[in-house]
Amino acid sequence: MTQEQLWQVLDPLWADPRVLSALFCGSAATIVLLKWLGHRQIQQKMEEARRTRDLALERMEKAARRFKQENPGTQTAHILSLTMVELAEKLKEGSLSPESVLYSYIGKALEVNQEVNCVIDFVHGCEDQLQKLKKQKEKGLLYGIPVSIKDHIDCKGHVSTGGLVKFLGQVKEEDSVIVQVLKSQGAIPFVKTNIPQTMINYDCSNLIFGQTLNPLNHQKTPGGSSGGEGALIAGGGSLLGIGSDVAGSIRLPSSFCGLCGLKPTGFRISKLGVISPIAGMSSVIGMLGPIARDVDSLALCMKALLCEEMFRLDPTVPPIPFDEEVYTSSKPLRIGYYEEDGYFQPSPSMKRAVQQTRKLLQEAGHTIVPFAPPKIDYMVDELFTRGIFSDGAAHLVDSFKGDIVDPNLKSQFNTYRLPALLKRILAIILKPIYPRIARDLSALCGVGSAKNLWDQHVAVAVG
Numbered sequence: 534m535t536q537e538q539l540w541q542v543l544d545p546l547w548a549d550p551r552v553l554s555a556l557f558c559g560s561a562a563t564i565v566l567l568k569w570l571g572h573r574q575i576q577q578k579m580e581e582a583r584r585t586r587d588l589a590l591e592r593m594e595k596a597a598r599r600f601k602q603e604n605p606g607t608q609t610a611h612i613l614s615l616t617m618v619e620l621a622e623k624l625k626e627g628s629l630s631p632e633s634v635l636y637s638y639i640g641k642a643l644e645v646n647q648e649v650n651c652v653i654d655f656v657h658g659c660e661d662q663l664q665k666l667k668k669q670k671e672k673g674l675l676y677g678i679p680v681s682i683k684d685h686i687d688c689k690g691h692v693s694t695g696g697l698v699k700f701l702g703q704v705k706e707e708d709s710v711i712v713q714v715l716k717s718q719g720a721i722p723f724v725k726t727n728i729p730q731t732m733i734n735y736d737c738s739n740l741i742f743g744q745t746l747n748p749l750n751h752q753k754t755p756g757g758s759s760g761g762e763g764a765l766i767a768g769g770g771s772l773l774g775i776g777s778d779v780a781g782s783i784r785l786p787s788s789f790c791g792l793c794g795l796k797p798t799g800f801r802i803s804k805l806g807v808i809s810p811i812a813g814m815s816s817v818i819g820m821l822g823p824i825a826r827d828v829d830s831l832a833l834c835m836k837a838l839l840c841e842e843m844f845r846l847d848p849t850v851p852p853i854p855f856d857e858e859v860y861t862s863s864k865p866l867r868i869g870y871y872e873e874d875g876y877f878q879p880s881p882s883m884k885r886a887v888q889q890t891r892k893l894l895q896e897a898g899h900t901i902v903p904f905a906p907p908k909i910d911y912m913v914d915e916l917f918t919r920g921i922f923s924d925g926a927a928h929l930v931d932s933f934k935g936d937i938v939d940p941n942l943k944s945q946f947n948t949y950r951l952p953a954l955l956k957r958i959l960a961i962i963l964k965p966i967y968p969r970i971a972r973d974l975s976a977l978c979g980v981g982s983a984k985n986l987w988d989q990h991v992a993v994a995v996g
């Protein structure tokens with residue numbers, strides 16, 4: 534049949550409304566079917582990930598039960614009551630065994646997890662690490678200390694999910710540099726903890742593993758994105774956790790859960806072997822860092838991390854060790870503070886905490902100087918928000934491809950994915966009534982060009 538003959542047959546069909554409606558319904562049904570199939574595939578992948586998590590938790594439970602049966606005299610309550618520094622000393626002098634500490638924390642982490650849903654994986658290699666440690670002559674600074682690890686930090690043999698379906702099934706072949714360094718210092722990474730989908734959020738829920746609760750109040754979030762860490766440590770299921778922070782992801786969960794957390798200075802710790810949906814964003818520098826119950830634990834962790842092994846494994850990390858002299862010095866310091874930053878309104882309790890801290894520092898002989906953060910609107914809107922979303926949120930939106938958006942993130946996500954022109958128009962319309970939302974929308978358009986990005990990097994560097 535020639536093309537001409539084909540058209541002669543088809544031509545009258547186009548005019549037939551029954552053919553047209555059949556075509557329309559057929560296409561619509563195909564689209565719905567394809568969507569349903571895609572959705573089902575995503576659901577199946579998430580179910581598989583939950584099954585893997587449940588098996589890991591069962592394995593943890595068996596390990597804890599077996600140890601308890603074989604060692605009925607273990608002083609679990611005593612071990613769990615010790616601070617990290619006390620525990621490190623007892624492990625080093627040999628009055629406590631690394632086994633008794635590890636299995637006490639495995640048992641406690643399971644208990645806390647049942648209450649708040651914060652553990653997503655058991656780092657089963659921890660039992661081998663334990664045996665390896667016992668054979669080593671040299672005891673590192675974190676000898677025998679169990680450490681919990683945020684989801685997206687690679688551990689050999691495990692998946693770093695980012696709370697996203699696209700990463701499921703990608704089992705890591707190597708430990709991240711930070712996990713290697715922790716192990717070289719004698720620490721025992723033993724569980725991985727929950728995060729919000731993409732980690733660009735301050736709550737702690739994703740559709741794969743669900744919502745993590747705050748152990749201090751189940752009606753509240755533990756904060757995010759290192760929320761699983763915050764919840765586990767605050768519940769007593771871990772002494773030390775490694776989180777990450779671009780824009781508050783260590784600091785917020787630490788604050789919400791009554792803990793101490795540190796976002797170290799940029800580039801201080803290697804980020805090799807860590808996944809991120811916004812990996813190329815370099816206007817606001819993200820860092821890995823510790824969360825713990827007290828400041829001395831953070832200091833011990835930083836001392837352990839800033840070592841030759843870290844500098845050897847990642848030569849981009851400046852080889853500057855922990856400054857013991859500054860940390861232990863009793864020389865009075867000059868410390869700046871503010872009760873309000875001029876952008877976010879602090880709660881009365883936050884204000885009170887700053888006032889009490891100021892008083893204590895003054896009583897300890899330090900000089901306290903009030904200051905106002907300069908050009909705060911410009912800093913927050915133009916350098917911080919426009920910096921994080923310098924690509925107009927394109928990478929973040931892309932990371933949801935082949936995924937279902939967590940309902941907690943839906944309104945944020947819908948805003949991110951608006952076309953830049955629409956964001957600009959909305960910003961103009963909203964400016965007189967909601968000036969701050971207008972500025973956010975404008976910032977979410979990003980910088981527009983590589984030239985502007987260079988300019989922005991300069992602005993970040995010089996303020």
Ligand SMILES: CCCCCCCCCCCCCCCCCC(=O)NCCO
Binds near residue numbers: 735781918921945973
């Ligand atoms: C009409 C609605 C307007 C919505 C405006 C949305 C404004 C967005 C404000 C910026 C929010 C930035 C969130 C960043 C979270 C980062 C958390 C973090 O530190 N993650 C790092 C993990 O390594």
